[in-house]
Amino acid sequence: MISATTIDQIFEATRVEEVIGDFVNLKKAGSNFKGLSPFSDERSPSFMVSPVKQIWKDFSTGKGGTAVSFLMEHEHFTYPEAIKYLAKKYNIEVEETEQSNEQKEQANERESLYLVSEFANTYFKKILHKTDQGKSIGLSYFKERGFTQETIEKFDLGYSLDEWQAFTDKALKQGYNIDFLQKTGLTIVKEDKRFDRFKGRVMFPIKSMSGRVLGFGGRILTNDKKAAKYVNSPESDIYHKSNVLYGIYHAKQGIAKEDNCYLVEGYTDVIQFHQAGVKNVVSSSGTALTSEQIRLINRLTKNITVLFDGDAAGMRASLRGIDLILEQGMNVKVCTFPEGEDPDSFAKQNTLEELTLYLNENAKDFIQFKASILFEETKNDPIKKAETVRDIVNSISKIPDRIKKEIYIQECARIMDISEEVLFSTLAQINKKEFQEQNKQLKKDQKAFEVVKHQEPVKKVDVQYVLERKIIEVLLLYGNKVEDFEDLVLKENDKGELVLEPVIHQAKVYEKIFLDLQDDEMEFSNAQFKTLYYSIIDALNQNPDFELKSFINTVDNQMSNEITAILMEDERYTLDDWKRMNIFPKEKIQSIAQLVSETILSLRCFLIDQKVKEFQQETLQSKNDVNRTILEEVKDYSGLKMLLSRKLNRVL
Structure with missing residues (x-):
């Protein structure tokens, strides 16, 4: 606790x-x-x-x-x-008691998978550093790769004993459930037998962006031809390999700072780069690059540099991933290493200055790279060259930005020695085909929509909901502020007419709202707003130093989400960057007191309208002698609304 x-x-x-x-x-x-x-x-x-x-x-x-x-x-x-x-x-110490076996059992399934994965991570690290087998096999391997002790600890590298169920036995002894060991893939269950999936492998924990262990990659160190060199955790509720990038936890700040992300293929590539001083590097962990992984990078930067080793076949296979990156509207560069070198070996043999210089000088724009690779293979074959050109133009067609498209077409024409007109014509054909496909899908969607749209009645604006929401917003933003309020007192003038006479008094915003609503016996119609209203009034009343930040942290998730929706609604226009187009939106508020008064008066007017409608219904259902009384009430309410509307500068 x-x-x-x-x-x-x-x-x-x-x-x-x-x-x-x-x-x-x-x-x-x-x-x-x-x-x-x-x-x-x-x-x-x-x-x-x-x-x-x-x-x-x-x-x-x-x-x-x-x-x-x-x-x-x-x-x-x-x-x-x-x-x-x-x-x-934020380097704040937290005192926490150890979880009991009973508490572990009570945790929900997803959380249990995280707990099991964290335990496994701790276990594999301990085996690597504290056992003879771990030190002689696992630690020796990492040292041979050139990893320092600091790097090994930073990436939480570990070792799984070369025994059939050493890890499983230890986990069960510590109170972890076999079901969760199986669901994370750490333990393989076949009939009555249990095996450690990562038996005899060095371990690479795969972490989320926040540092939670989602799964593992394990490399075998023996020459067993029947066993896969690398084994990854299977898919689970917490590990989806298409959504994860190895090293993203350690790279995220570097990516945002450098405004670029280096994309490599393996675990050791990431670690070696990081150790050399290049922090903004991640890996797709041996799987084909996916749209979800690209979106993960897209949150941090628009720029990706894909790093390839000298293997031409591997490069051609990886070129497909470039189109996916282009579709996301991102900028792609490609850098290859000398023949026989890969990111791991090159980073190991060069200083940070040499590595950085090489990357800067050899990173080519994707179009230059793709054209040079494919052109070399097809320069003596006109048919293959034509296919290559179409392949490159097809990649360009994926780019959402029209200006970039045109620049790339010009660059492709220069490299491939072909006219821009032909390339633009080819691009138009590709776009037309894609448009036709999209149009077919759109028509299908429209047909489905036609069936639904007639069933959907037009939603009317709920005026009371809007006004109650505005009251909550004002309380949250300005509840503790002291303002001069102009109250309207109903009096008779010399002619015997009812008029609203202004009276100025000073009060806190929340006090003014509370007293006005109480005087008129106005209740919130929305249950959530009602709960929120009394919670805010209570917090403001008890705490003179009320802070919005502290208050939000005391409410549940549903209430917190509602508060956020209320407070951020007026910030939406800043997303459109109107100022860039020389449009300057009017500030939301000029006077807090005016905003409070107008909101309360508007709510009063609305409730008067509701009351008049009730009287109209009563009139239709009642006898003639009652109608006179009701009509008098309607007349009084209508007169009051007229006065309030004048105050609001509205025409009735």
Whole structure:
């Protein structure tokens, strides 16, 4: 159990823009930051972070909240895990008791998979450093690869004993469930027998962007031809290989800082680069590059440099991944190493200065690289050359930006010695074919939509909902501020007419709202707003130093999400960067007192309308003698609405 004092200390130190900045490439947008949503596939930013309010909002999915809720949503942390992550980030000590076997059993399945994976990581590290077999085989291998002790510890490298069920027996003895050992793939269960999947292998833990262990890669060190050289954890609820990049946890800050990501093939390539001083490097872990992995990089940078060794066959196979990168609207460069070298060996043999210089001088734009590779193979064969040109133009067609397309067509024409007209014509043919395919799909979707759209009634604006929401927003943003309010007192003038006479008095915003709603006996119709309203009033009443950041951290996830949605709604326009187009939106508020008064008056007018409608229904259902009384009530309410509307400068 984490103490309340520790939690308060963590909340005080946490900056939402710093936490989210580790996962998403954020750019300044006025007083806020914006970036691509980490929860959806998008090319235009709809993700907003407010340093002032210490909250975030993803307009593409509707999600939002605090730094803690972001970690829970993005990394699937439990609340305590999110708190511990922040404590580690901000160097705050957390006192915590060891989990009992009973507590482990009570944890949900997904969390149990994480617990098992963390235990395995600790176990494999201990075997590597504390056992004779680990030191003589595993540690010796890593040292031969040139890894320092610091690097071995940094990447949590380990070793699995060359015994059939050493790890499984230890895990079961520690109280871990065999079902979760099997689901993570650490243990293979066949009938009544159990085996360690990674028996006799050096271990590379695969981590999420936040550092959670998702799975493992294991390399065998014997010359057993029947056994695979590398074995990865199988797919599970926490490990989806197409969504994971090896090294992203250690590389994320380097990628954002350098605004570039180096993409390599293997675990040791990543580690060797990192040890040499090039931190912004990740690996697809021996699998074909996927769109999900590219989107992971896209959150941090728009620039990818793909690094290949001298193997021509491997390069051709990897060229397919370049098209996927281009489709995401990213900039791609390619760098190859001298024949017989790969990123691992080259980084090992060169200093940081030499390595950096080589990468800068030899990184080619993808079009130059692809053309030079394919052109060499086809220069004496006109048919193959034509196929190569079409292949390159097909890659260019994947680029969303039209200006980039044109520049690449010009570059391709120069390299391949062919006219731009022919290339543009080929590009048009490819685009036309793609357009026709998309059009077919669109027509199918439209037919499906035609069936649905007639069933969907047009939604009317719920005025009371909007006004109640605005009251919550005002309380959250300005509840503790002291303002001069102009109250309207209903009085008779010399002619006997009812008029609203202004009276100025000073009060806190929350006091003004509370008293006005109480005087008119106005209740919130929305249950969630009602709960939120009384929670805010109570917090403001009890704490003179009320802080929005602290309050959000005290409510549950559902309430936190609702608060974020309310507070960030007016920030949406900053995503469109209107100022770049010389459009300057009017500031949201000129006077807090005016905003409060107008919102309360508008709610009063709305409720008067509702009351009049009720009277109309009663009139239709009642006898004539009652109608006179009702009509008098309607007349009084209509007169009051007329006065309120004048105050609001509205024409009835």
